[in-house]
Amino acid sequence: MTSETINSLFPSTISLIVTSLFGLLVGILVEKFKNRLRIITYEIYTQNLKPDLSPSLAGKIQITLDNRVIHSLRTIYFKFENKSNVDLENVAIKFSIGPGAFIQSGEGYLSNDSSWLKWTESHNTFFENVLAEYTNLPVDESGKKNISDELKNRINHIYSTQEFLVPVFNRNESAHFNFLLEDPLDGSLANLLPSIVHKSVKLERKIDDDKAAKQNLWTAVSIGTIIVIIVLSLMIYSNPPQTILIIVAGIVGFSYSIIGYLILGIYKRIRAFFK
Known part of the structure; x- marks a missing residue:
């Protein structure tokens, strides 16, 4: 040869x-x-129940809960979506909040059949045990109950944590949760954080569409650039005398995509201006 x-x-x-x-x-x-890595995305929306007003007006507004004045009360809404291509079973979603804040109430439901979601069995059992122990405490002469530090910690855990069970989380289905949240007395805003401990399930916060589009664009540009470099390298290796011509042709071809992107950007700006 x-x-x-x-x-x-x-x-x-x-x-x-x-x-x-x-x-x-x-x-x-x-x-x-x-069929291994399953993605569940979530969104968070928060709204204050006490509006921001001037001191003269705000002093006339009070929010009470069980005859107790609350200084900061918010509603927090979560939306979870099963983005995987499989149906999931027995997904436990846990919500936790930092010290000084309290979860006053919470509820959850599925979008497809609007069925209400319940606490997990372990969380419900923990709640029932703490409630029974507190209820059975004797009352002293002043009408108060002597609560031990250990019981106080468990009560605080109930007010700072809730865990819901999604028996069947179908693909492309969404689960919705609403919470009533009391922030700490120091005026800081507490974060209610979700977590999922489930085999082969990953929880991600959903990014907005514009940010996702830009991320996908740069990913596509990076992949395209790598492929172009590989193809040009093979062409140059096959035809060394035409190296300059191949490089110029590659640059010109790649510039077309940049020009197209600029034209698209100008078109979107003009269309947005005349809307």
């Missing part, structure tokens, strides 16, 4: 090897994550 024949076969051999390795890598990744 002559050297010319070997040189003519060498680029195609490299291309075949690269393609095979790329296909193998993609196959491994698909097999690894297929």
Whole structure:
């Protein structure tokens, strides 16, 4: 076999090897994550129940709960979506808040059939035990109950944590939760944080559509640039005398996408201006 024949076969051999390795890598990744990594996204919306007013007006407004004045009360709404391609079972969603804040109430339901969601069995049992122990405490002469530090900690845990069970979380279904939250007395805003401990399930906060579109755009540009570089390198290796022409053609071709992106941006700005 002559050297010319070997040189003519060498680029195609490299291309075949690269393609095979790329296909193998993609196959491994698909097999690894297929039906294993399930994504549940969530959104948070908060609203203050006490409006921000001037001191003269705000002093005339009070929020009471069980005959107790509350200085800061908020509603927090969560929306969870099953973005995976499989249906999930027995998904426990836990909500926790920092010290000094209290979860006054909470509820959850599924979007498809509007069925109400209940606490997990462990959380409900913990609540019932604490409630029974507190109820059975004797009352002293002043009408007060002597609560131990250990019981106080468990009561605080009830006010700072709630755990709901989603028996069946179908694909593309959403679960909704509403909470009534009392912030700490120091005026700070507490964060109510969700968490899920479930096999092969990952919880992610949903990003807005504009941010997602920009992220996808730069991802596509990066992948396209890598592919162009690989293709140009193979072409240059196959035809060394045409190196400059190949590079110029690649730059010109890549510039078309930039020009197209700029034209699209100008078009969107003009359309938004005349809306």
